[in-house]
Structures are given as structure tokens and as C-alpha cells.
Amino acid sequence: MSLLELKGLSISFRTRPVEVVSDLSFQLNEGEVFGLVGESGCGKSLTALSIMGILPQNFKTGGVVNLRGRNLLSLGPEEMRDIRGREIGMVFQEPMTSLNPVLRVGYQIAEAVTSHFRVSKEEARERTLELLKAVRMPSPHVRMKEYPHQMSGGMRQRVMIAMAIACNPAVLIADEPTTALDVTIEAQILELLNGLMESGNMAVLLITHDLGIIRENAKQVAIMYAGRLVEKSPVEGIFTAARHPYTIGLMESLPGQRGVALKPIPGSVPKPGMLPPGCKFSDRCRFMKPECQADEPPLRQVTEGHFSRCIRAEEMRWPS
Amino acid sequence: MALLEVKALKKHFTVSISPMRHATLKAVDGIDFSLDKNRVFALVGESGCGKSTVARLLLRLIAPTAGEIRFRGENILGLKGGALKAFRKSVQIIFQDPFASLNPRMTVFDALSEPLKIHGLAGRAELKDRVSELLQSVGLGDVLDSYPHEFSGGQRQRICIARALAVSPEVIVADEPLSALDVSIQAQILNLLLELKERTGISFVFISHDLRVVEYLSDEVAVMYLGKIVEVSKTEDLFGSPLHPYTEILLSSAPSIKADGRKKPELKGEVPSPINIPSGCPFHPRCHRRFEPCERVVPELRQYKGRQVACHLRNPAI
Numbered sequence: 001m002s003l004l005e006l007k008g009l010s011i012s013f014r015t016r017p018v019e020v021v022s023d024l025s026f027q028l029n030e031g032e033v034f035g036l037v038g039e040s041g042c043g044k045s046l047t048a049l050s051i052m053g054i055l056p057q058n059f060k061t062g063g064v065v066n067l068r069g070r071n072l073l074s075l076g077p078e079e080m081r082d083i084r085g086r087e088i089g090m091v092f093q094e095p096m097t098s099l100n101p102v103l104r105v106g107y108q109i110a111e112a113v114t115s116h117f118r119v120s121k122e123e124a125r126e127r128t129l130e131l132l133k134a135v136r137m138p139s140p141h142v143r144m145k146e147y148p149h150q151m152s153g154g155m156r157q158r159v160m161i162a163m164a165i166a167c168n169p170a171v172l173i174a175d176e177p178t179t180a181l182d183v184t185i186e187a188q189i190l191e192l193l194n195g196l197m198e199s200g201n202m203a204v205l206l207i208t209h210d211l212g213i214i215r216e217n218a219k220q221v222a223i224m225y226a227g228r229l230v231e232k233s234p235v236e237g238i239f240t241a242a243r244h245p246y247t248i249g250l251m252e253s254l255p256g257q258r259g260v261a262l263k264p265i266p267g268s269v270p271k272p273g274m275l276p277p278g279c280k281f282s283d284r285c286r287f288m289k290p291e292c293q294a295d296e297p298p299l300r301q302v303t304e305g306h307f308s309r310c311i312r313a314e315e316m317r318w319p320s
Numbered sequence: 321m322a323l324l325e326v327k328a329l330k331k332h333f334t335v336s337i338s339p340m341r342h343a344t345l346k347a348v349d350g351i352d353f354s355l356d357k358n359r360v361f362a363l364v365g366e367s368g369c370g371k372s373t374v375a376r377l378l379l380r381l382i383a384p385t386a387g388e389i390r391f392r393g394e395n396i397l398g399l400k401g402g403a404l405k406a407f408r409k410s411v412q413i414i415f416q417d418p419f420a421s422l423n424p425r426m427t428v429f430d431a432l433s434e435p436l437k438i439h440g441l442a443g444r445a446e447l448k449d450r451v452s453e454l455l456q457s458v459g460l461g462d463v464l465d466s467y468p469h470e471f472s473g474g475q476r477q478r479i480c481i482a483r484a485l486a487v488s489p490e491v492i493v494a495d496e497p498l499s500a501l502d503v504s505i506q507a508q509i510l511n512l513l514l515e516l517k518e519r520t521g522i523s524f525v526f527i528s529h530d531l532r533v534v535e536y537l538s539d540e541v542a543v544m545y546l547g548k549i550v551e552v553s554k555t556e557d558l559f560g561s562p563l564h565p566y567t568e569i570l571l572s573s574a575p576s577i578k579a580d581g582r583k584k585p586e587l588k589g590e591v592p593s594p595i596n597i598p599s600g601c602p603f604h605p606r607c608h609r610r611f612e613p614c615e616r617v618v619p620e621l622r623q624y625k626g627r628q629v630a631c632h633l634r635n636p637a638i
């Protein structure tokens with residue numbers, strides 16, 4: 001069942017008519033990981049922040065974000081405070097900017113629990129320990145008394161994850177949650193999340209650049225470029241028959257054999273507001289035809305459940 | 321002579337375990353390695369095993385508990401005045417946490433032109449061109465007047481890369497420099513680093529959890545576990561035939577885009593803690609290949625077929 005649904009979400013600057021995210025639609029189902037991949041700076045984190053209702057002041061939103069049928073974008077700050085943490089948990093991309101440097105991490109995790117539930121100090125402490133163990137923190141009794149700067153990058157990331165799942169949220173937004181974790185702990189954390197999804201039907205929005213993680217964990221995946229979805233599909237579809245030149249460009253950029261030069265997508269992303277007419281990827285696309293720069297192509301279904309924003313999607317063959 | 325040489329390096333921290341009791345946390349516990357000109361030396365290992373602490377020691381941002389670091393033969397702790405300034409230019413760092421390492425009140429132009437000014441590398445007239453060129457090389461366009469908070473995670477990481485490149489250093493210590501980048505920009509930056517290496521002979525200490533990138537970029541890899549190096553090998557050798565059981569597990573745990581249905585080995589047992597390091601081989605409680613001496617005798621890092629490994633399987637304890 002769909003838990004969270006984005007319908008035509010747009011994010012634009014308050015002071016200028018420039019959209020950073022445009023017409024974004026997808027839905028998160030119970031017990032599933034939805035993977036969101038995209039170019040650096042394409043608006044993934046802003047999308048996450050807008051769902052949480054904590055977008056920076058200089059942005060405004062349009063469209064709808066439905067959580068079990070309730071539009072979060074129309075709720076007031078009080079109502080959103082109740083939902084944040086309780087219904088939707090979030091692992092932020094940069095732990096150091098979201099953890100409080102002057103508070104002990106144990107206190108911060110306990111606070112995530114007590115802000116939504118009436119529990120005794122002792123119960124909050126127990127829960128904190130339990131969470132730290134669940135995220136594979138070594139010496140949790142000692143670590144809970146530490147300050148963020150005393151921890152390694154991956155430990156801070158695990159603290160963030162503990163805080164985000166503290167109240168068993170229905171939806172977890174995880175923005176690059178494992179970039180500082182080695183692959184063994186990463187696998188254990190993903191397993192922990194998979195367990196929470198199975199037992200509690202949690203839905204996860206997983207933002208990551210790691211295509212291996214996507215392949216092994218996501219059920220559905222969406223690829224973003226320049227603030228738009230360019231491809232959306234059940235996970236297998238992206239890896240066996242990618243239907244958008246940007247996605248193909250990503251696959252071809254992956255490092256392979258040593259000594260063989262890498263092939264990044266040529267050119268660089270223009271700033272929002274300076275994008276080409278028509279298809280926003282057209283100026284970097286090797287499949288570009290004149291029609292591509294007429295109207296912006298819609299996201300359309302190419303095969304069952306597999307959508308692409310390319311007018312030549314049917315011709316795409318990857319891997320060839 | 322090696323460009324950078326690390327000998328018996330240790331960094332211990334004191335942490336409080338209760339209001340009255342303290343314990344020693346052995347973040348880095350006796351490591352040796354050397355880095356030659358024009359090489360990429362990768363450091364990989366479990367989260368919390370001491371990699372970022374090594375990075376900060378190499379830059380002389382923190383002082384070691386024991387051991388020494390030599391740059392061009394000179395102990396970096398003894399450097400003063402002009403020699404210290406030269407060292408600060410020669411060895412640059414890209415921090416793991418980009419946001420925390422950028423001054424929130426400095427524009428990108430200020431952040432990148434500052435090191436150029438300090439080291440007298442560009443006159444007033446050239447500053448702007450030089451900074452724009454650096455930003456271009458990491459795929460960022462005209463963003464000179466923006467502040468760090470106005471960027472995405474990956475854009476901030478690229479600003480830090482550009483800052484490290486600004487002064488044309490001899491060594492860059494790069495701590496997870498590509499972790500926030502999409503794979504296309506990652507490829508662009510890898511090409512840039514390799515091109516720089518070819519052209520200028522620069523060397524890297526490259527810390528990363530991304531084994532695919534490590535395999536592609538590095539010449540040699542050291543695997544760390546609980547503050548110690550447990551294996552050092554040429555990159556091809558390490559990925560071709562890992563010697564240490566921890567390396568083996570690490571390599572087979574990496575996520576892959578090929579759905580080959582292979583089962584990943586599970587690393588069982590408690591996550592080890594540098595506050596309470598197990599006896600004998602620090603890896604023994606979790607090792608699937610442990611045998612009699614492992615919980616008793618600490619294996620030293622020793623030569624094995626031209627490689628180095630700290631494991632009783634390879635170098636039986638007598």
C-alpha cells in the first residue's frame with residue numbers, strides 16, 4: 001500500500017522564478033525501499049527536506065506530499081513537529097551539521113524518544129542503549145556519553161540512524177546514510193533497515209549515489225537530473241534495460257579496469273534557470289536530435305511500470 | 321628516500337567511562353608505511369579503525385602519542401617557521417566532512433583565494449581567473465560569490481577538492497573525497513586526479529570505503545583493523561588474492577550492480593572496540609579461520625611472499 005505520495009512537487013526560490021525541483025511524482029509503499037539516485041545538486045536533499053517540512057527559508061514548494069492521504073505541505077508548524085521524528089524519521093546527509101556539537105550523543109538520542117513519548121528517564125536510557133546496539137556501535141555504554149567530535153565519521157552516521165529510527169517511524173528518509181561506513185557495517189545497517197521494514201511495514205526513501213546499494217536493496221528506483229525525474233522503474237529495469245541517456249551515462253561512468261580511462265558524461269550541468277529548452281539533458285546527450293529541444297518530453301511509460309523522459313526511449317539499449 | 325614515512329605511529333585518547341573512571345582509546349596503535357613520489361596509497365578498513373586519525377596526524381593537526389612522521393626525511397614535529405609553512409603548502413587534506421571544514425562566513429572565492437594569497441601563488445589580477453579555473457576543473461561553474469550553505473553535499477565536497485588542489489601540493493591526504501558525488505562527477509574527478517598525478521608527480525594517501533574506486537585508483541592498499549595495519553599489498557595482489565581473513569570478508573561484502581545472487585559472508589560477533597581491544601590477534605573473536613595461537617599471540621605485520629600481513633595463518637607463530 002502507498003504510504004507517502006509526491007504529486008507534482010516543485011521547489012523554487014522565493015526571490016526568483018527559478019525551479020530547483022520540478023514536477024516530481026513518486027510513491028513509497030509499505031515495506032519497500034524506494035531508491036532515489038541523481039546528479040550531485042539535482043535537488044534530492046531539498047526534496048527530502050521539503051517532505052520533512054524543514055526546507056531553508058529561501059525556498060517555497062508547490063504540489064502535494066501525501067502521508068496516508070494527508071497533505072503535509074498544507075500542515076502548520078505544530079502539526080509538522082508531531083509528524084517529524086514520530087511518523088517520518090530522517091537520516092541527514094551530513095551528520096556533523098545535524099547533530100548538536102555540545103550535547104552528548106546519548107542525550108540527543110534519548111531526546112528523540114522523549115519528544116514523542118512519555119517515558120521515564122530510565123526507559124529512555126534503555127531505549128538509547130538498545131538503539132546504539134542495533135546500529136552496531138562498539139562499546140555503546142561508553143559511546144553514549146561522548147560528544148559528536150569524539151566519534152569517527154561512520155559512528156556519527158550510526159548515531160543519526162539511531163535517532164531516525166528511535167520512534168519506529170512509518171517512513172524513513174535516508175539521505176546518503178552509509179557513505180562513512182565500511183561495507184561490512186553498511187551491510188549490517190541495511191539489514192537492520194530491512195528488518196524494520198518487514199516487521200513494521202516501514203517504507204524507506206533511500207537517497208544514494210551507490211548503484212550497488214540500489215540494486216541490492218531497492219524495489220523501485222527513480223533517477224533525477226536537473227530537478228526532474230528522468231527515469232523510474234522497478235529496480236531490475238534500470239540495470240537490465242536502462243531507458244534514458246542520463247542513466248546510461250551513469251552506468252558507463254562506473255570505474256572498471258585499471259588503466260582504462262573513465263568516461264564521465266561530457267559537459268557539466270547548467271545552473272537551474274540556464275537549462276536548455278526542451279529536454280534538460282539534451283545539451284549533453286549523444287542521442288540528441290533537433291526535436292529534443294522543442295518541448296520538454298513528459299515522463300512516459302515505455303514498458304510495464306518503466307517510465308522514461310526521453311523521446312527516443314524505445315531505441316535505448318543498455319547494456320548493449 | 322620516501323616522500324612521506326610513518327614509523328611506529330600511535331595516537332591514544334583518554335575517554336571517560338563513568339564520572340570517576342577513564343580508559344585509553346587506542347585509535348592508532350603502532351603503524352608503519354611509506355609513500356613515494358607519484359604514488360597512490362590507499363587506506364581502507366572498518367569504520368572507526370583510525371583512518372581519519374591517521375589523516376590528521378599526517379597533517380600535523382594533532383600530535384602523536386608515539387612514533388614519528390617524516391616528510392622528505394624531516395620529522396614533521398620539529399618543523400618551524402619557513403619549513404613549517406612549506407610543509408603546510410606541500411601536504412594538503414580533503415576532510416571527510418566537507419561542511420565542517422568550510423568557514424560558513426567565507427564565500428567560495430574567499431575560501432579558494434586565501435591559500436593562493438598566503439603562499440603567494442597568484443597576484444591580485446590573476447586570483448579570479450585561477451579560482452574560476454579550479455572550480456571549472458571540479459565541475460562547478462560560476463559560483464564565486466556563494467556561501468557554503470547554498471550548496472548541495474556533493475558541491476561542497478568539490479569545493480574542498482578544489483581548495484586542496486589550489487596550492488599545487490606534493491601530497492594530498494584525501495579522506496573519503498568522492499563519497500558524496502554521483503558516479504559521473506566521480507569519474508570526472510578521478511580522471512582529474514590521475515591526470516595531475518601524471519603531469520605533476522603528486523602523491524595521494526587515499527582513504528575510502530569505496531573498494532571499486534580504491535581498486536581503480538591506488539597503487540598500494542593498507543587494510544586497517546582496530547588501529548593497526550593488518551595487510552599491505554599492491555592493489556592487484558590485494559584484490560586478486562587477499563591474505564588476511566578480514567580483507568577477504570571486506571572484499572566480498574561490497575555491494576555490486578551485478579545481481580549474481582552470491583551470498584555475502586556475515587561478519588559475526590560484537591563490533592570490536594578500541595577501548596577494549598581483544599587479546600592476541602585483535603580480529604580473532606570474529607575470524608572464521610582462527611586456530612590455536614590466535615587468541616593468545618599478537619601477530620606482527622611480516623613479510624609474506626613479497627607482501628605484508630599480520631596473520632598466524634601466513635606466518636605461523638613459533
Ligand SMILES: Nc1ncnc2c1ncn2[C@@H]1O[C@H](COP(=O)(O)OP(=O)(O)OP(=O)(O)O)[C@@H](O)[C@H]1O
Binds near residue numbers: 058
Ligand atoms: N540554502 C540554499 N540556498 C541556495 N541554494 C541552495 C540551498 N540549498 C541547496 N541549494 C541548491 O539547490 C540545488 C539542489 O540541492 P540539493 O542539496 O537538493 O542537491 P542534492 O541532489 O542533494 O545533491 P548532492 O548529491 O550533491 O547531495 C543545488 O544546486 C544547490 O546548490
Ligand SMILES: Nc1ncnc2c1ncn2[C@@H]1O[C@H](COP(=O)(O)OP(=O)(O)OP(=O)(O)O)[C@@H](O)[C@H]1O
Binds near residue numbers: 151154
Ligand atoms: N578527539 C577524539 N577524542 C576521543 N576519541 C576520538 C577522537 N577522535 C577520534 N576518536 C576515536 O578514535 C577512533 C578512530 O576514529 P577515526 O575517526 O580515526 O576512524 P575512521 O577510521 O576514520 O572511521 P570512519 O570510517 O567511520 O570515518 C574512534 O573510536 C573514535 O571515536
Ligand SMILES: [Mg+2]
Binds near residue numbers: 045474
Ligand atoms: Mg544531497
Ligand SMILES: [Mg+2]
Binds near residue numbers: 152373416495
Ligand atoms: Mg573517518
